Amino acid sequence: xxxxxxxxxxxxxxxxxxxxxxxxxxxxxxxxxxxxxxxxxxxxxxxxxxxxxxxxxxxxxxxxxxxxxxxxxxxxxxxxxxxxxxxxxxxxxxxxxxxxxxxxxxxxxxxxxxxxxxxxxxxxxxxxxxxxxxxxxxxxxxxxxxxxxxxxxxxxxxxxxxxxxxxxxxxxxxxxxxxxxxxxxxxxxxxxxxxxxxxxxxxxxxxxxxxxxxxxxxxxxxxxxxxxxxxxxxxxxxxxxxxxxxxxxxxxxxxxxxxxxxxxxxxxxxxxxxxxxxxxxxxxxxxxxxxxxxxxxxxxxxx
Amino acid sequence: xxxxxxxxxxxxxxxxxxxxxxxxxxxxxxxxxxxxxxxxxxxxxxxxxxxxxxxxxxxxxxxxxxxxxxxxxxxxxxxxxxxxxxxxxxxxxxxxxxxxxxxxxxxxxxxxxxxxxxxxxxxxxxxxxxxxxxxxxxxxxxxxxxxxxxxxxxxxxxxxxxxxxxxxxxxxxxxxxxxxxxxxxxxxxxxxxxxxxxxxxxxxxxxxxxxxxxxxxxxxxxxxxxxxxxxxxxxxxxxxxxxxxxxxxxxxxxxxxxxxxxxxxxxxxxxxxxxxxxxxxxxxxxxxxxxxxxxxxxxxxxxxxxxxxxxxxxxxxxxxxxxxxxxxxxxxxxxxxxxxxxxxxxxxxxxxxxxxxxxxxxxxxxxxxxxxxxxxxxxxxxxxxxxxxxxxxxxxxxxxxxxxxxxxxxxxxxxxxxxxxxxxxxxxxxxxxxxxxxxxxxxxxxxxxxxxxxxxxxxxxxxxxxxxxxxxxxxxxxxxxxxxxxxxxxxxxxxxxxxxxxxxxxxxxxxxxxxxxxxxxxxxxxxxxxxxxxxxxxxxxxxxxxxxxxxxxxxxxxxxxxxxxxxxxxxxxxxxxxxxxxxxxxxxxxxxxxxxxxxxxxxxxxxxxxxxxxxxxxxxxxxxxxxxxxxxxxxxxxxxxxxxxxxxxxxxxxxxxxxxxxxxxxxxxxxxxxxxxxxxxxxxxxxxx
Numbered sequence: 001x002x003x004x005x006x007x008x009x010x011x012x013x014x015x016x017x018x019x020x021x022x023x024x025x026x027x028x029x030x031x032x033x034x035x036x037x038x039x040x041x042x043x044x045x046x047x048x049x050x051x052x053x054x055x056x057x058x059x060x061x062x063x064x065x066x067x068x069x070x071x072x073x074x075x076x077x078x079x080x081x082x083x084x085x086x087x088x089x090x091x092x093x094x095x096x097x098x099x100x101x102x103x104x105x106x107x108x109x110x111x112x113x114x115x116x117x118x119x120x121x122x123x124x125x126x127x128x129x130x131x132x133x134x135x136x137x138x139x140x141x142x143x144x145x146x147x148x149x150x151x152x153x154x155x156x157x158x159x160x161x162x163x164x165x166x167x168x169x170x171x172x173x174x175x176x177x178x179x180x181x182x183x184x185x186x187x188x189x190x191x192x193x194x195x196x197x198x199x200x201x202x203x204x205x206x207x208x209x210x211x212x213x214x215x216x217x218x219x220x221x222x223x224x225x226x227x228x229x230x231x232x233x234x235x236x237x238x239x240x241x242x243x244x245x246x247x248x249x250x251x252x253x254x255x256x257x258x259x260x261x262x263x264x265x266x267x268x269x270x271x272x273x274x275x276x277x278x279x280x281x282x283x284x285x286x287x288x289x290x291x292x293x294x295x296x297x298x299x300x301x302x303x
Numbered sequence: 304x305x306x307x308x309x310x311x312x313x314x315x316x317x318x319x320x321x322x323x324x325x326x327x328x329x330x331x332x333x334x335x336x337x338x339x340x341x342x343x344x345x346x347x348x349x350x351x352x353x354x355x356x357x358x359x360x361x362x363x364x365x366x367x368x369x370x371x372x373x374x375x376x377x378x379x380x381x382x383x384x385x386x387x388x389x390x391x392x393x394x395x396x397x398x399x400x401x402x403x404x405x406x407x408x409x410x411x412x413x414x415x416x417x418x419x420x421x422x423x424x425x426x427x428x429x430x431x432x433x434x435x436x437x438x439x440x441x442x443x444x445x446x447x448x449x450x451x452x453x454x455x456x457x458x459x460x461x462x463x464x465x466x467x468x469x470x471x472x473x474x475x476x477x478x479x480x481x482x483x484x485x486x487x488x489x490x491x492x493x494x495x496x497x498x499x500x501x502x503x504x505x506x507x508x509x510x511x512x513x514x515x516x517x518x519x520x521x522x523x524x525x526x527x528x529x530x531x532x533x534x535x536x537x538x539x540x541x542x543x544x545x546x547x548x549x550x551x552x553x554x555x556x557x558x559x560x561x562x563x564x565x566x567x568x569x570x571x572x573x574x575x576x577x578x579x580x581x582x583x584x585x586x587x588x589x590x591x592x593x594x595x596x597x598x599x600x601x602x603x604x605x606x607x608x609x610x611x612x613x614x615x616x617x618x619x620x621x622x623x624x625x626x627x628x629x630x631x632x633x634x635x636x637x638x639x640x641x642x643x644x645x646x647x648x649x650x651x652x653x654x655x656x657x658x659x660x661x662x663x664x665x666x667x668x669x670x671x672x673x674x675x676x677x678x679x680x681x682x683x684x685x686x687x688x689x690x691x692x693x694x695x696x697x698x699x700x701x702x703x704x705x706x707x708x709x710x711x712x713x714x715x716x717x718x719x720x721x722x723x724x725x726x727x728x729x730x731x732x733x734x735x736x737x738x739x740x741x742x743x744x745x746x747x748x749x750x751x752x753x754x755x756x757x758x759x760x761x762x763x764x765x766x767x768x769x770x771x772x773x774x775x776x777x778x779x780x781x782x783x784x785x786x787x788x789x790x791x792x793x794x795x796x797x798x799x800x801x802x803x804x805x806x807x808x809x810x811x812x813x814x815x816x817x818x819x820x821x822x823x824x825x826x827x828x829x830x831x832x833x834x835x836x837x838x839x840x841x842x843x844x845x846x847x848x849x850x851x852x853x854x855x856x857x858x859x860x861x862x863x864x865x866x867x868x869x870x871x872x873x874x875x876x877x878x879x880x881x882x883x884x885x886x887x888x889x890x891x892x893x894x895x896x897x898x899x900x901x902x903x904x905x906x907x908x909x910x911x912x913x914x915x916x917x918x919x920x921x922x923x924x925x926x927x928x929x930x931x932x933x934x935x936x937x938x939x940x941x942x943x944x945x946x947x948x949x950x951x952x953x954x955x956x957x958x959x960x961x962x963x964x965x966x967x968x969x970x971x972x973x974x975x976x977x978x979x980x981x982x983x984x985x986x987x988x989x990x991x992x
Contacts, residue, residue, distance in 0.1 A: 067630075067633070068626070068629070069626050069629075069630070083452075083453040083454045084452050084453050084462075085453070086453070086462075086464065086481070089315055103492075103493040104493050104494065104608070104611060104612075105611070105612040105615055106612075106615060106616060106619065107606040107607055107608055107616045107619075107620075108492075108493065108607075109316075109555060109556075109607050110315070110316035110353070111316075111319075111555065112316075112318035112319065112320065114448070124450075125448060125450040125461070127316060131619065132615070132616050132618075132619025132620050132623070133586050133604065133619060133620035133623040133624070134619065134622075134623045141450055141451075141452055141462075143450055143451065151451070151454075151456075152453060152454045153450075153451050153452050153453060153454075155452075167619070172622065172625070172626070250652075253652055253654065253661075
């Protein structure tokens with residue numbers, strides 16, 4: 001099974017479960033969780049089921065294309081099920097079987113792993129899923145997002161696509177993954193990995209990045225004043241990525257680190273609050289039962 | 304009549320780290336609930352796997368025990384009016400108890416008579432209570448971290464997915480959020496399909512066994528241990544003894560199968576601690592050793608399942624480990640490319656503590672403190688101390704310690720050896736973190752001892768200076784552990800260290816950070832903090848609390864000396880001169896403890912007995928002083944005990960409290976002198992017979 005077939009199968013599987021198949025978000029981000037289809041939609045009372053591939057950037061993980069297991073750019077397959085269904089683990093296991101992974105032939109374990117994103121003010125409890133000792137998925141029940149309690153609770157399933165592909169194709173290096181007949185992962189991404197490693201670690205201009213961070217923060221605040229939720233969120237994502245770049249460049253001391261994280265978290269909180277307000281003002285259109293919607297809005301007004 | 308009760312809470316995979324404590328909590332909660340509901344039973348057993356918590360109560364009574372209830376009402380004089388008829392208050396109490404006034408009893412409590420409502424509450428049928436009782440247990444079971452799921456507000460460690468509750472063969476009806484109890488359980492997640500109907504507890508145990516669930520944690524643990532021993536024996540190897548890892552794996556699997564895997568011997572060039580940490584921490588494997596105790600290129604993993612296609616599982620695990628070890632080898636090669644000294648260059652980039660600055664600043668302070676301590680103890684050489692202090696934090700900047708923080712110190716020693724540093728320096732780098740946990744080794748080299756003390760003095764003083772002292776369970780910088788470490792090091796080597804002087808010197812190094820707490824206060828707090836730890840350690844060593852408290856009531860900042868005094872007082876209590884000594888001490892101390900004046904004139908003494916006592920004190924005084932100076936407290940105590948005949952004679956012959964003020968002052972002065980000598984050792988009035 002080649003790389004794109006794995007993705008296509010996952011798309012089909014989760015489409016079959018009633019998920020909206022969204023596309024990657026067009027701003028750089030460290031993980032699929034930061035896509036507004038997760039970060040914003042996990043907030044508030046409306047149900048939401050979505051699945052998408054997310055290209056993710058972690059500048060500090062770059063290894064100049066020399067390490068067979070580490071990349072500064074890689075792909076996640078992200079699923080959000082809100083509220084988390086009772087059979088969510090069974091659904092996940094079925095998706096593995098759809099990829100040809102038979103749990104009886106392997107050792108599949110759910111090992112406690114709690115997720116926290118200080119920059120997003122978000123945390124949840126769950127597991128990392130081990131397949132014969134290899135971590136292939138992060139599974140999280142969101143408890144808080146942007147500092148707000150999640151109710152209902154979303155289940156987040158994040159597949160590490162490269163790891164699953166390496167496993168299925170029995171490859172020791174991520175670069176040897178077959179993307180499609182005759183084309184490897186290296187053909188698609190290797191040179192960019194090398195170039196980005198040089199950029200992230202050596203070439204990125206610290207002064208410019210700092211200026212850009214400050215500008216993006218200012219723009220986020222400015223846009224927030226106009227209550228434009230997603231445009232403001234774009235600048236939060238940019239701040240987050242710029243912070244990661246500065247970090248990779250070794251430009252942020254430990255003391256400053258806490259400060260930067262706090263600044264991004266502040267922005268994320270503001271956006272989360274504005275999103276909640278916006279959905280309320282819209283009358284929670286995704287709650288299809290009018291009686292339920294009415295009841296919810298009335299009870300919120302009572303508070 | 305009695306029947307077995309079975310409760311199974313079916314859950315998504317619970318964190319393995321919670322389970323040992325959860326089993327205890329569930330056991331206690333069940334026991335106390337049954338007691339509260341007055342339900343008799345034969346035994347309670349709690350069992351747990353990642354996917355289920357099971358409570359099995361053997362022979363649970365079908366009927367609550369009757370309860371004799373005795374409620375005290377108002378005083379008799381209030382319950383009756385002055386004519387002896389029931390008062391309003393009396394009638395009200397009876398009504399509140401659902402009784403007629405005539406049925407109340409009158410009883411005496413102490414000197415007062417009260418009316419009492421005494422009645423027997425007939426026990427209910429157990430079946431009427433079980434719903435409330437079991438739901439109460441499930442909803443009040445505590446976890447270190449709990450979560451919500453779906454649309455629900457219930458909190459539990461992980462989502463609850465089914466409930467099985469049977470009393471004998473009858474279903475107990477429970478409802479937790481959307482889950483109603485039923486007669487079904489589930490077997491192993493992958494080796495069993497669909498739900499299993501359960502008639503009663505016997506069938507439950509049988510069904511789980513048949514469907515690849517080893518329910519009893521003790522049985523599972525034993526099985527894993529045996530499997531590991533067998534696999535290791537087959538490979539002519541010994542698996543690492545690691546009870547924590549065994550415990551964790553016990554709660555990660557429902558049906559264990561141990562298997563052997565190998566890795567390329569070429570990775571053995573990486574230090575053994577790195578390989579074993581990677582195997583244990585990342586992969587939960589048991590490392591293997593050969594007969595000579597050398598690490599072998601193999602491991603034992605434990606699968607959650609049977610031996611079906613075990614080769615596939617083995618190959619997968621070997622590949623994952625290979626990637627991990629490849630990383631470790633890469634880090635090792637990277638880190639050893641340059642001498643350890645090069646790593647220290649970036650110490651200023653790493654924060655030690657927000658107020659206390661970066662690691663370079665810490666290292667600079669450490670060097671000053673360590674040299675001073677070394678000088679005070681006449682241990683090690685300034686050059687060795689300086690070199691060790693300079694290098695001791697270097698490994699925090701290595702790739703390896705970034706990846707495996709628990710290898711700090713261990714890697715530092717390897718890098719220092721690799722860079723050709725002196726052996727003493729290499730050891731000191733490792734030893735300055737010792738002891739890392741209760742029962743850990745203490746530093747053995749002179750330089751390691753000095754640097755280890757300096758490390759702890761530094762952290763304690765820095766934190767106390769900025770007002771961070773541990774309170775209750777809050778001790779984020781592990782200051783208690785560090786203080787305990789100091790005490791253990793000092794006592795084990797009988798080091799003579801004036802701690803107040805050391806803390807004061809350390810405090811001066813923190814002037815730059817503008818401490819919130821002034822020097823005298825900080826130094827006194829630090830010394831007290833150490834003495835509290837010392838108290839705990841001495842009690843652990845089975846000195847009785849009164850001996851320890853008597854000595855600590857005469858504090859010192861030399862804890863080795865305090866320990867010697869404790870030993871001397873302890874001996875005193877078991878000795879033949881104990882009584883003599885205590886008579887001398889008590890007679891002298893009781894009368895003179897409020898006397899302020901030290902000086903007196905011996906010329907005014909008149910009676911032979913008091914002149915004799917004075918001569919004795921004059922003769923013995925210097926000997927006691929000398930004994931104390933030489934820390935020979937037993938000798939000092941014996942000298943004091945020998946004063947008894949003179950003291951007794953004195954008290955028989957004279958009255959101390961006379962009108963003649965100068966004479967009284969002389970008599971008091973002598974007694975005070977004796978008491979003061981005793982107080983060089985302890986406050987003996989704190990001793991318990």
